[in-house]
Amino acid sequence: MRKVNTVDDKLLIELKDLKVHFAIDEGLLKAVDGVDLNIYEGKTLGLVGESGCGKSVTSQALLRIVPPPGRIEGSILFQKSEGGTEDLAALPMDGQTIRAIRGKEIAMIFQEPMASFSPLYTMGNQIMEAIKLHRTKDEAEARAIAVEMFKKVGISNPEKRLDEYPHEFSGGMRQRVMIAMALSCNPRLLIADEPTTALDVTIQAQVLELMKELQKDLGMGILFITHDLGVVAEMCDEVAVMYLGRIVEKAPVDDIYHNARHPYTQGLLRSIPRIGSNLNEKLASIDGTVPVPLGLPPMCGFHERCDRKIAGLCDRKTPPLVEREPGHLVRCFLYGEEAQEADNE
């Protein structure tokens, strides 16, 4: 097992009470509602949750590409390579500073390799755009870097393939180009938003191996966003589970799988069918669906689906995220004094 967050680890980015709210006709949609996260150099943080839990919006906030009318509050403290910190949340969305960071210091791999490239430009053209913006003005040198990156991600015949269009690449290959593009400016933080969801298992295995190798070589921090708990177990050092815009549990990867404390995390783990498990057992599921985060009163967002809820507490107060064991944070009343107080009443 890999160690997590020892003193030697260098903090790369720190999210403090990050909120992303969308003012829409129906009311204030709290997509992300107070998230605290740290990402370290050379480590992978997994962000897990079901659709609509706010994991993708969190990643968009890091790059300041939240679509309007999204509003960001809180702070995103990024450790600059030349020293000092920059609060990304306070920067103007289209300012010089964020544009210098976007793509260079923080890069992103998007979910859909099919839809994330322009069909009108060659792959070489698209990958060199970022290189020319951040690394060199020289066309020939940019091309050399692009060829180098193609080789690194295992695309054969790179000189020829640079001049091909996205439709000439298969899904797995397109995802490789995406990774090459994201890594072409040696970013220090890589955000991978469901990078393998659209791929087949054998291709997924190739891409995951590739990401692990490149992380070892380049030492970047990775924020790995996914809903696939198998991939998380494979890739991450630390895992944060999100539900309804909040982190409900955060722990080292081994703790999440073997010592999950939050009922939602436990439910998620029980509801995945595992190869070689007892087949006669009924698959555990979590009843109900995720509520829409629109005008919700203070409460635990999970209480309606929770089988261990404490009446009169979980539906009235928002539980705090508390460190129950070293490095293991849980947002649940079951493990706090409030639960005992409620019992005594």
Next chain:
Amino acid sequence: MNDKTKDDILMEVKNLSKQFPVKKDRLIKNAAWLKAVDNVSLQVYRGETLGLVGESGCGKTTLGRCIVRGISSTQGEVIFHGEEGPVNFLDLKGSRLKKYRRDIQMIFQDPYSSLDPRMTVYDIISEPLRINRMGTGEEIDQKVKDIAREVGLNIAHLKRYPHAFSGGQRQRVGIARALATNPSIIVCDEAVSALDVSIQAQVINLLDELQYKYGITYIFVAHDLSVVEYISDRVAVMYVGQVTELADTGELFSRPLHPYTEALMSAVPKPDPRMRMERIVLEGEVPSPIDPPSGCYFHPRCPYRKPICETDKPELREVEQDHFCACHRAEELTLKGA
């Protein structure tokens, strides 16, 4: 499903092929053919769930669609053993076809695009009943409500339109629609892959319960091996339009005979960080079914290939009892299961 006899066969797929024309050259029409399903033979037993797995483009969805006659097959037969004895479903016409269509239903992958947005959920579920004139207005009304209750939909919500439902609820509507005509077999095409894990478990459990209650047979098409293992009694693995291995689920997962099955299973990430292990990472990608490789279609990616694999095409044969495999080296290889 231990004792399988000929009487228990519900459906036999015989030498089924489906080719799509690929127009590469406009002067010569239909210059190339894409063999999506290539000479597939299968038997489906009454009351079982047959899993159909493979990577995208392997032809599993096309096979499912051919079986329900959603698309026409190029050649082959689908023998359905109904109450009136065996008939070739692909040969049927007119009213007899309509009658048999009730027995063979389908659930689709995408719960968002497989429901008509301009029909209420009530209309969607009752449509197959109305088309097949299965009862008077009152009977149909009662039936719709019964089915809706059965699949866990709120009766009060039946007059709503699909957009008002979540993904899991919509998939329940899709299941209700398929159930309406009392089918004996349902082809589930990636029925749970678009759903979140907690919802996916709900739908899998529902399918399980319905099978237990009504003895429905499922052909479960999916790419997620852990879901297939959970729900299936037997599993067929497909690669470039052909079945490469077919066996009881437990047998296939613990003792695979085909190298592709082994690689496929080792590629699935295990949901346990203590089980991180060395996997067989296959080189390259699935070959194009327009121009498949010579010999065994899997040989360019196979770590165990021998010269014979490049020249001779292996047939699907019964290597052990009830365990079929299309590999020249099935007997000599010892492969790792999941």
